[in-house]
Amino acid sequence: MSTILDSAATSARIAHRSVLGDIKAVWTRETLTILRDPFSLVFSLIQPLVFLGLFAPLLAGVADDGLGFGSTLQFFLPGVVVMITMFGTSMTGANLQFEIMTGAFERILATPLARQALLIGRALKELTPLVVQALIITLVAVPFGFDLHPAHIVVGLLILGVFGVGVGALSYALAIATRKNEWAFWAVQQSLLFPLLILSGMMLPLETGPDWMQALSKVNPLTYIVDAERVLFAGTFDDSAVVYGIVAAMVTCAAGLWVGVRTVTKSIL
Amino acid sequence: MIHTQQLTRTFESGKETVEAVRGIDLDVAEGELVAFLGPNGAGKSTTLRMLTSLLPPTSGTATVAGVDVTADPAGVRSRIGYIGQKDGAGHNYRVWDELLMQGRFYGLDKQRATARADELLGTLDLEGMKMRKVSTLSGGQKRRLDIALGLIHEPALLFLDEPSTGMDPQNRANLWDHILRLREEFGTTIVLTTHYLEEADTMAERVVVIDHGRIIADDTAQSLKAEQAGDRITVTVGADDLPTAREVVAQAGTEVQEVSADGGTAISFRVDAGPVALPRVLHTLGDKGVAVNAATLKQPTLDDVFLNLTGRSLREGAEA
Ligand SMILES: Nc1ncnc2c1ncn2[C@@H]1O[C@H](COP(=O)(O)OP(=O)(O)OP(=O)(O)O)[C@@H](O)[C@H]1O
Ligand SMILES: [Mg+2]
Numbered sequence: 001m002s003t004i005l006d007s008a009a010t011s012a013r014i015a016h017r018s019v020l021g022d023i024k025a026v027w028t029r030e031t032l033t034i035l036r037d038p039f040s041l042v043f044s045l046i047q048p049l050v051f052l053g054l055f056a057p058l059l060a061g062v063a064d065d066g067l068g069f070g071s072t073l074q075f076f077l078p079g080v081v082v083m084i085t086m087f088g089t090s091m092t093g094a095n096l097q098f099e100i101m102t103g104a105f106e107r108i109l110a111t112p113l114a115r116q117a118l119l120i121g122r123a124l125k126e127l128t129p130l131v132v133q134a135l136i137i138t139l140v141a142v143p144f145g146f147d148l149h150p151a152h153i154v155v156g157l158l159i160l161g162v163f164g165v166g167v168g169a170l171s172y173a174l175a176i177a178t179r180k181n182e183w184a185f186w187a188v189q190q191s192l193l194f195p196l197l198i199l200s201g202m203m204l205p206l207e208t209g210p211d212w213m214q215a216l217s218k219v220n221p222l223t224y225i226v227d228a229e230r231v232l233f234a235g236t237f238d239d240s241a242v243v244y245g246i247v248a249a250m251v252t253c254a255a256g257l258w259v260g261v262r263t264v265t266k267s268i269l
Numbered sequence: 270m271i272h273t274q275q276l277t278r279t280f281e282s283g284k285e286t287v288e289a290v291r292g293i294d295l296d297v298a299e300g301e302l303v304a305f306l307g308p309n310g311a312g313k314s315t316t317l318r319m320l321t322s323l324l325p326p327t328s329g330t331a332t333v334a335g336v337d338v339t340a341d342p343a344g345v346r347s348r349i350g351y352i353g354q355k356d357g358a359g360h361n362y363r364v365w366d367e368l369l370m371q372g373r374f375y376g377l378d379k380q381r382a383t384a385r386a387d388e389l390l391g392t393l394d395l396e397g398m399k400m401r402k403v404s405t406l407s408g409g410q411k412r413r414l415d416i417a418l419g420l421i422h423e424p425a426l427l428f429l430d431e432p433s434t435g436m437d438p439q440n441r442a443n444l445w446d447h448i449l450r451l452r453e454e455f456g457t458t459i460v461l462t463t464h465y466l467e468e469a470d471t472m473a474e475r476v477v478v479i480d481h482g483r484i485i486a487d488d489t490a491q492s493l494k495a496e497q498a499g500d501r502i503t504v505t506v507g508a509d510d511l512p513t514a515r516e517v518v519a520q521a522g523t524e525v526q527e528v529s530a531d532g533g534t535a536i537s538f539r540v541d542a543g544p545v546a547l548p549r550v551l552h553t554l555g556d557k558g559v560a561v562n563a564a565t566l567k568q569p570t571l572d573d574v575f576l577n578l579t580g581r582s583l584r585e586g587a588e589a
Contacts, residue, residue: 017347022374025370025374028373029359029362033361033362098361099359103353103354103355103357104357104358104359104360107351107352107353107358107415107418107419108374110323110346110349110351111371111374112346112375112376114343
């Protein structure tokens with residue numbers, strides 16, 4: 001039969017693999033769940049608009065301090081973008097946990113895909129709609145007095161991407177560690193997520209908070225990401241906050257991948 | 270193709286230590302078709318998962334397709350195919366997408382993956398299911414898709430953990446056609462586990478019986494049955510004929526047992542080749558004037574082999 005492969009040709013093909021190709025393959029499979037489900041696609045695009053629609057009126061009220069609505073948005077919007085990134089990537093593990101339970105993950109583990117590609121591909125999938133969401137919120141905010149700096153936003157999103165891969169990998173490790181009970185994943189995820197968000201000064205400035213909060217925020221990598229995003233969304237490259245943000249993103253990414261790959265190779269499903 | 274030495278695996282679950290596999294020595298040559306047979310919890314899946322690099326052994330060594338599983342797990346993975354016991358296909362995906370992605374995971378280009386996926390959908394009777402979401406498939410359809418996923422790259426060495434569970438007889442036959450054809454055309458080496466005694470009996474050339482994490486027998490189904498159980502003939506005779514019948518039976522066979530039955534006493538005994546021995550015995554009995562009221566020949570199954578080896582039947586727990 002002409003359609004039957006010859007095994008030698010197959011093994012020859014298997015020889016040319018690259019981690020990058022593997023990441024793309026994993027990302028493609030994960031992304032299919034969004035592409036094949038138009039409702040989730042539309043929903044994921046509408047969601048940030050609902051977010052902004054609910055925040056904007058409140059912000060308008062807060063903005064009566066003389067600084068104007070535009071500058072409040074300038075402070076708030078980068079925080080919202082970081083927040084949706086955190087929500088999305090920290091949930092990477094939930095989808096994985098489902099596939100561990102059904103057995104699909106074991107099948108994928110048995111393929112020659114690079115182990116780190118399994119983590120990075122999945123985290124990048126969670127980031128994909130977030131990038132689109134971030135762009136939509138930003139564009140919608142422009143008529144309300146938000147200054148648009150496209151080049152800076154691209155850099156900001158890249159930093160968020162690197163950071164998000166790290167968070168995704170950690171979430172992935174958590175999912176494997178808690179694979180026996182689903183609720184434990186959510187318990188840990190939620191009880192880490194909210195303190196991290198609040199202690200990053202993302203929603204409300206921490207300058208007025210007690211000393212212990214300020215001290216904690218200093219060791220929270222998310223703080224540096226939020227600060228960097230604010231500076232970048234405001235149109236500045238030349239600020240030490242950007243450098244700190246890049247360092248925080250890279251450290252989180254490296255730590256996340258290290259923990260994640262170790263968990264995948266060491267764990268027994 | 271496979272060589273293991275004292276392969277063991279223990280699990281810590283809570284305070285308990287489970288010795289799932291306790292020292293397996295196994296050699297499988299290229300092109301062999303081997304079935305692991307054993308009751309629930311015997312350690313079949315654990316052994317398979319060690320051989321496929323998914324689970325590091327606690328001790329012992331295993332070389333699979335020329336590669337050491339502990340030293341180079343990635344090397345093992347690129348040389349084998351594995352169909353696990355659980356659902357391989359992602360429930361939230363479409364059948365066709367999963368097949369193409371699996372091809373890509375193994376490094377096939379799109380054209381080849383498409384050709385293979387199409388062919389496998391045909392062989393495994395999944396045509397028309399391309400665009401179905403996996404979660405909407407029936408149990409047997411899901412299983413067939415899992416098989417298709419494991420075969421997409423036509424591995425030289427294939428592991429299947431209970432491949433036919435949940436399939437109807439027609440599809441099980443199709444699966445076996447496909448497996449046997451793989452072997453014929455490409456000399457694929459196949460290691461599988463099964464609960465179906467008949468399947469191990471008729472399809473595999475070599476049956477490895479596993480119990481409590483150990484190999485307790487390893488041979489062709491034919492010799493296992495001949496050595497461990499043998500054919501048994503039972504003849505029922507009236508009380509008057511009993512002494513003569515006993516004499517004849519003592520000449521013809523071994524392991525003689527007697528129980529009272531309808532129409533007299535049922536004498537059963539073991540013979541080497543049942544179909545040949547039965548007419549001879551009946552003829553001799555007739556010549557000596559013994560009136561045989563009933564005669565049966567029972568040829569052993571692998572279950573009798575297991576019963577003989579362990580004192581337990583495979584059927585009770587296994588088919589559950
Ligand atoms: N991850 C694990 N943690 C703890 N114990 C385990 C684990 N996996 C398997 N076991 C135990 O190891 C033993 C062997 O299990 P295994 O899955 O290999 O059996 P099996 O022969 O495949 O059985 P079945 O026919 O039911 O599939 C069982 O007692 C099982 O409970
Ligand atoms: Mg099993």
